[in-house]
Amino acid sequence: MLNSTDLETPLLLLDEQRMQHNIERMQSRMTALGVRFRPHAKTSKCPEVVKRQLAAGARGITVSTLKEAERFFAAGIDDILYAVAIVPSKLDHALRLVRQGLKLTLLVESVWAAERLSQHGIQHGHCYDVLIEVDTDGHRSGIKPQDPQLGLVAHALRVEGGEGARLRGVLTHAGSSYALRTPEELAAMAERERAGCVDAAQRLRAQGHPCDVVSVGSTPTALSAKSLEGVTEVRAGVYVFFDLVMVGVGVCAVDDIAVSVLCTVIGHRPDVGWVITDAGWMAMSRDRGTQKQACDYGYGLVCHDSGTPIPELIFNEANQEHGVLQWNGDDTRRIEERFPVGSRLRILPNHACATGAQHECYMALPSSGGVPQRWDRFHGW
Amino acid sequence: MLNSTDLETPLLLLDEQRMQHNIERMQSRMTALGVRFRPHAKTSKCPEVVKRQLAAGARGITVSTLKEAERFFAAGIDDILYAVAIVPSKLDHALRLVRQGLKLTLLVESVWAAERLSQHGIQHGHCYDVLIEVDTDGHRSGIKPQDPQLGLVAHALRVEGGEGARLRGVLTHAGSSYALRTPEELAAMAERERAGCVDAAQRLRAQGHPCDVVSVGSTPTALSAKSLEGVTEVRAGVYVFFDLVMVGVGVCAVDDIAVSVLCTVIGHRPDVGWVITDAGWMAMSRDRGTQKQACDYGYGLVCHDSGTPIPELIFNEANQEHGVLQWNGDDTRRIEERFPVGSRLRILPNHACATGAQHECYMALPSSGGVPQRWDRFHGW
Numbered sequence: 023m024l025n026s027t028d029l030e031t032p033l034l035l036l037d038e039q040r041m042q043h044n045i046e047r048m049q050s051r052m053t054a055l056g057v058r059f060r061p062h063a064k065t066s067k068c069p070e071v072v073k074r075q076l077a078a079g080a081r082g083i084t085v086s087t088l089k090e091a092e093r094f095f096a097a098g099i100d101d102i103l104y105a106v107a108i109v110p111s112k113l114d115h116a117l118r119l120v121r122q123g124l125k126l127t128l129l130v131e132s133v134w135a136a137e138r139l140s141q142h143g144i145q146h147g148h149c150y151d152v153l154i155e156v157d158t159d160g161h162r163s164g165i166k167p168q169d170p171q172l173g174l175v176a177h178a179l180r181v182e183g184g185e186g187a188r189l190r191g192v193l194t195h196a197g198s199s200y201a202l203r204t205p206e207e208l209a210a211m212a213e214r215e216r217a218g219c220v221d222a223a224q225r226l227r228a229q230g231h232p233c234d235v236v237s238v239g240s241t242p243t244a245l246s247a248k249s250l251e252g253v254t255e256v257r258a259g260v261y262v263f264f265d266l267v268m269v270g271v272g273v274c275a276v277d278d279i280a281v282s283v284l285c286t287v288i289g290h291r292p293d294v295g296w297v298i299t300d301a302g303w304m305a306m307s308r309d310r311g312t313q314k315q316a317c318d319y320g321y322g323l324v325c326h327d328s329g330t331p332i333p334e335l336i337f338n339e340a341n342q343e344h345g346v347l348q349w350n351g352d353d354t355r356r357i358e359e360r361f362p363v364g365s366r367l368r369i370l371p372n373h374a375c376a377t378g379a380q381h382e383c384y385m386a387l388p389s390s391g392g393v394p395q396r397w398d399r400f401h402g403w
Numbered sequence: 404m405l406n407s408t409d410l411e412t413p414l415l416l417l418d419e420q421r422m423q424h425n426i427e428r429m430q431s432r433m434t435a436l437g438v439r440f441r442p443h444a445k446t447s448k449c450p451e452v453v454k455r456q457l458a459a460g461a462r463g464i465t466v467s468t469l470k471e472a473e474r475f476f477a478a479g480i481d482d483i484l485y486a487v488a489i490v491p492s493k494l495d496h497a498l499r500l501v502r503q504g505l506k507l508t509l510l511v512e513s514v515w516a517a518e519r520l521s522q523h524g525i526q527h528g529h530c531y532d533v534l535i536e537v538d539t540d541g542h543r544s545g546i547k548p549q550d551p552q553l554g555l556v557a558h559a560l561r562v563e564g565g566e567g568a569r570l571r572g573v574l575t576h577a578g579s580s581y582a583l584r585t586p587e588e589l590a591a592m593a594e595r596e597r598a599g600c601v602d603a604a605q606r607l608r609a610q611g612h613p614c615d616v617v618s619v620g621s622t623p624t625a626l627s628a629k630s631l632e633g634v635t636e637v638r639a640g641v642y643v644f645f646d647l648v649m650v651g652v653g654v655c656a657v658d659d660i661a662v663s664v665l666c667t668v669i670g671h672r673p674d675v676g677w678v679i680t681d682a683g684w685m686a687m688s689r690d691r692g693t694q695k696q697a698c699d700y701g702y703g704l705v706c707h708d709s710g711t712p713i714p715e716l717i718f719n720e721a722n723q724e725h726g727v728l729q730w731n732g733d734d735t736r737r738i739e740e741r742f743p744v745g746s747r748l749r750i751l752p753n754h755a756c757a758t759g760a761q762h763e764c765y766m767a768l769p770s771s772g773g774v775p776q777r778w779d780r781f782h783g784w
Contacts, residue, residue, distance in 0.1 A: 030469070030493055032784060064723055086685075086724040088411070106681065106724050107669040109745050112411055131670045132744045155670075162725055163670045163679045197722065288488040289512045289536075289544045298544045300487065304467075305784075308689035308757055341578065342445055342756055343467040343487050344543055363513045364490050375723055376689055380760070382783030401782050402763030403413060403686075 029385065029394075032305035033284045034377070035368065036384040036397065037329075040280035041262060042074065048244065048261050049078045055250045060084050060103060060237070062259030065375045068384060069097035070397040071262060082125075084257045088115045089403050095124045103127040103237070105193060105257065107155060107163060109135060113142045120148060127235075129193060131155040131164055133171070136178035136187070143186025150186065152179055153193040153235060154226075158218030159211065161198035167222035176231040191235025191254070192226065194219040199242035203272060203316070208246035215243050220252035245273045263374035266323055270315035276323065276331065281384070282368040283322070283377065285345065290358050295349040297361045301369055303340040307376035321345065322369035322377075329368060335361075337369060345369070410766065410775075413686035414665045415758070416749065417765035417778065418710075421661035422643060423455065429625065429642045430459045436631045441465050441484060441618070443640030446756045449765060450478035451778040452643060463506075465638045469496045470784050476505045484508040484618070486574060486638065488536060488544060490516060494523045501529060508616075510574060512536040512545055514552070517559035517568070524567025531567065533560055534574040534616060535607075539599030540592065542579035548603035557612040572616025572635070573607065575600040580623035584653060584697070589627035596624050601633035626654045644755040647704055651696035657704065657712065662765070663749040664703070664758065666726060671739050676730040678742045682750055684721040688757035702726065703750035703758075710749060716742075718750060726750070 052059035061075045064086040072083055072094060082101035085091045091102045092115075100123065108116065108128045120126050128150055130136045136152070143150045154175050157164030165172045179187040196215035202208050215238050223233040238250075239257035250256065263281045264274040285301030303321065312319045320337040324347055334351030347367075349357045361367070371377035378384075384397045433440035442456045445467040453464055453475060463482035466472045472483045473496075481504065489497065489509045501507050509531050511517045517533070524531045535556050538545030546553045560568040577596035583589050596619050604614040619631075620638035631637065641648075644662045645655040666682030684702065693700045701718040705728055715732030728748075730738045742748070752758035759765075765778045 028492065030496060030784065107679075109667045109669055109681070111409065111667060111745070115411060134744045135669075138745070157672075160675075162722060162727060163672070286490045286492060288490055288516075291538075291544070294541075298488075300490070303690075303757065304760060308691070309684075310689070310691075341543060346543060363515045364492070364519070376684065379685060380783075402761075403411065 029284065031284050031286045031366070032301040034381040034384050035282050035284050036386045037280045038386055039389040040278060041071070042389065044262055044264060044278060044280060045075055045078045048258060049080065051245065052256055053079060055247065057250050057253055058255040060255050060257050061262065062086070062105070062257050063090055063094055065259040065262055066378065066399065067401070068397050068399040069094065070386070072099065075262065084259070087403050088112055088119070089400065091119055091124065091126060093400050095119060095122070101125045103153070105129055105195070107131045107135060108139060110138045110142065113139065117142070117146055117148060125151070127151040127153060127190060129153050129155050130175060133174050133178040136175045137181055140179050140181040140186035144181065144184040145186070148186070149188050151190045152187045153191050153237060154189070156192045156194040156219055156222040158194045158215045159196045159198040162195070164194060167218050167225060172222060172225060173229045176226055176229065189226070189231050189233065191233045191237065192219055192222045193237040195257070196238070196240050196243045199240050200267065200271060202242065203270070205246065205272065208242050208272070209248055212243035212247035213249070216247060216250055216253055223252070241268060242271050242273050260374050265374040266319045266370055266372045267311040267315065270312055270317060276370065279370045281374050281378065282325065282329070282370050285367055285369060287361050287363050287365045287367065289363065292355050292357055295354040295357060297335065297347040297349060297357055299345040299347065299367060300343060301345045302343045304342050304380055306340060306345070306369060306371060307373065307380050309373040309376035311372040319372060322371050325368040325370060327366040327368060410665065412665050412667045412747070413682040415762040415765050416663050416665050417767045418661045419767055420770035421659060422452070423770065425642055425645060425659060425661060426456055426459045429639060430461065432626065433637055434460060436628065438631050438634055439636040441636050441638050442643065443467070443486070443638050444471055444475055446640040446643055447759065447780065448782070449778050449780040450475065451767070453480065456643065465640070468784055469493055469500070470781065472500055472505065472507060474781050476500060476503070482506045484534070486510055486576070488512045488516060489520060491519045491523065494520065498523070498527055498529060506532070508532040508534060508571060510534050510536050511556060511560070514555050514559040517556045518562055521560050521562040521567035525562065525565040526567070529567070530569050532571045533568045534572050534618060535570065537573045537575040537600055537603040539575045539596045540577045540579040543576070545575060548599050548606060553603060553606060554610050554612070557607055557610065570607070570612050570614065572614045572618065573600055573603045574618040576638070577619070577621050577624045580621050581648065581652060583623065584651070586627065586653065589623050589652070589654070590629055593624035593628035594630070597628060597631055597634055604633070622649060623652050623654050641755050646755040647700045647751055647753045648692040648696070651693055651698060657751065660751045662755050662759065663706065663710070663751050666748055666750060668742050668744050668746045668748065670744060673736050673738055676735040676738060678716065678728040678730060678738055680726040680728065680748060681724060682726045683724045685723050685761055687721060687726070687750060687752060688754065688761050690754040690757035692753040700753060703752050706749040706751060708747040708749060
């Protein structure tokens with residue numbers, strides 16, 4: 023149990039025991055399915071977290087910005103996939119990292135970007151490792167497996183004058199799995215993600231292109247796939263902490279959520295049943311990801327300092343540094359006794375990636391019950 | 404004009420000329436109305452911005468966290484109002500700052516917190532300057548002017564055994580002004596804010612309490628007040644940059660918005676008319692503040708690199724590092740020619756405070772057209 027009396031709030035707490043459970047659950051699943059696991063570090067942006075994922079069996083990491091690549095490389099992680107389509111203005115930065123010894127894999131999805139990447143490699147005497155982004159669910163970017171564009175992008179990596187880029191494989195992300203609700207839907211989406219990405223790889227190979235890597239993943243599909251035949255690696259991010267959106271999708275329980283925002287009651291409005299805290303949208307983020315789900319948690323699920331949810335206290339409104347919680351239980355006039363000024367509450371987040379981004383650090387609560395440790399996370403680009 | 408070719412994106416741009424115009428507009432209004440102006444620094448979290456507000460005539464600043472107080476004090480600003488109700492776990496931090504020479508004013512709204520504050524002052528040989536928070540519009544925290552609680556809190560600051568706290572006055576914030584739309588509604592709300600806060604001050608004075616400071620403010624009411632009789636200072640934050648929510652409220656034009664997110668086109672989905680950029684919700688924040696307004700701008704208003712809005716390109720969806728823009732104009736198949744991969748767009752934010760918080764720094768574009776300057780901002784608590 024946390025003795026939180028002296029901690030200044032708002033503060034992002036990390037329950038190491040829950041996190042370790044989440045890490046082992048995913049890793050054992052990936053091991054059983056016979057694939058390499060490459061966790062997405064955009065969720066934590068924290069070397070202490072990623073070290074634990076690697077210690078459990080992950081091989082390499084995925085990032086969403088070159089700053090993440092730079093910071094994790096500085097922390098000793100030397101195999102990194104940057105899973106957002108690269109553009110020329112970022113290539114000098116990428117080159118600096120590979121020159122320092124990082125094994126960096128880049129992503130393309132257009133002929134133009136593929137050509138520029140190859141030319142940059144030739145110009146600077148480096149051969150970039152590249153994946154092509156494949157669209158298996160229509161939710162965002164990528165090329166559909168059957169689209170002739172796929173072969174054209176692969177071809178564009180082979181510009182004349184040298185070898186500036188080397189096609190390593192294909193990558194897809196079934197992000198639309200976040201909108202699903204049942205195990206059957208999730209298993210079907212996982213199979214669609216797998217089959218589409220394997221199809222893209224086979225089409226490239228049939229055209230004479232190398233395609234060793236077949237990379238798929240999202241937390242819901244990674245936890246729902248029945249088979250990963252033809253897949254070589256899986257990526258997932260938010261599983262490490264989980265959050266209320268993942269509870270709504272059905273891939274975890276509330277008790278699996280490893281991060282929460284500790285806050286302090288700073289006032290009341292007994293006439294309307296409001297408890298006011300110092301965790302506003304700056305501490306929670308503006309993410310309202312559960313709004314479209316069956317259970318809308320407002321800005322987060324309010325819990326006692328011990329971690330036990332308080333279903334009658336609803337986090338309806340948030341200002342920058344004020345959270346406004348609506349008491350929906352009995353005896354509204356007694357909210358000042360129930361939740362006195364100075365008392366602590368914990369809020370479970372809708373979206374762990376978004377809430378984490380609002381904080382400079384985690385206060386990690388060791389499984390052993392020892393003294394909380396500050397784990398820094400980074401911010402910006 | 405910005406030559407943005409070499410800048411890595413996403414990047415938060417700050418148009419100094421627009422900012423300076425906004426600063427002078429507000430300051431000249433406050434000077435004409437005969438009140439002290441104490442800008443809220445939570446919007447920028449940037450000493451370079453605040454220095455310009457002070458140079459234009461502001462006296463002291465307002466902050467929403469003790470970290471803001473600490474950082475601005477370190478930057479040489481020594482008169483700071485912390486405008487969120489204080490709780491005991493933050494008092495040691497506050498005391499450290501006043502011991503270093505900061506003139507720090509604190510806020511209370513409960514008897515319990517007032518007593519603890521006074522006791523802390525007595526215990527440590529300091530007399531805190533304190534305002535009582537008054538509720539003039541029912542939108543958040545504070546005590547209604549006619550509520551007997553007001554006098555009880557003032558009384559609670561005078562604990563036995565010494566002088567640990569000194570009542571300096573009252574403070575209110577008409578945050579519900581953000582939901583208004585017409586000049587008449589805004590002027591009426593400004594008058595309600597003024598009259599309520601002056602009423603609270605008069606009631607305290609009638610009970611024998613000192614009440615020199617009568618502090619009101621929000622950007623919409625500060626720009627709409629006809630009279631500020633009885634008010635001694637006004638606070639406002641977002642006016643320094645403005646944003647799309649303020650356009651919707653009617654207190655600025657799109658051309659007044661001084662911050663924008665520079666991003667790069669990274670891909671397309673011509674079949675559905677999508678332009679994909681590297682500014683997702685991490686760069687914009689999840690704030691959807693214009694959703695309830697007459698004009699819903701999605702995640703922001705998309706502009707050309709030059710700053711000219713592109714009304715046919717709607718920022719509908721955002722992933723962490725991907726923005727998905729929907730082309731609603733003619734000839735969807737030509738979006739790749741109109742917005743090629745590698746080209747730049749600028750996005751005006753819904754809420755400048757929230758978008759700013761996602762970034763480590765501003766890239767300030769000097770009025771003179773010189774080289775952009777990096778202005779750091781801080782993050783966390």
